[in-house]
Amino acid sequence: GVIPSSSGCSGNEAIHVAWKCPLLMCVDAKPLLVDHATFGNVVVTGSQGGDILCCRAESGEVLHRKQLKGKIEGGMAAFQIKTDKGENNHARTFLFVCTYSDE
Structure with a gap:
């Protein structure tokens, strides 16, 4: 994840790396930001190596x-289905991934 070091809009803002998570190969698709019911903001990305990574955005x-x-x-793409089961209300998150595979 990257974070701008200032909040201005002058175009001269420096960017620093806040964290890194290694993947098997290069990443061609843009990462997906999901507001997860339990974990908050999460980033999901995949690589040409076939690995999918889900991590906390912060x-x-x-x-x-x-x-x-x-x-x-x-x-x-991701979407959530919220269930209403009395005191056990929760949401399930489903992730759709474009891949070269027959899985």
């Missing part, structure tokens, strides 16, 4: 990592 803490067979070059 800290870079890895929440989940998954290895797929095919490389990931396209975008991703």
Whole structure:
């Protein structure tokens, strides 16, 4: 994740790296920012190596990592389904990934 070092709009703002999470290969698709019901803002991205990484946007803490067979070059989409089960209200997040694989 990167964070601008100032909040101005002059175009001269410096950017510093706030955290890094290594992936197997290069990343072609832009990362996806998801507002997760439990973890808050999370970043999800995938690489040509087929790995998908989900981490906290603020800290870079890895929440989940998954290895797929095919490389990931396209975008991703996420949506949430909220369930109402009395006191156990919760939301499930579903992630769609474009990959070169038959999985």
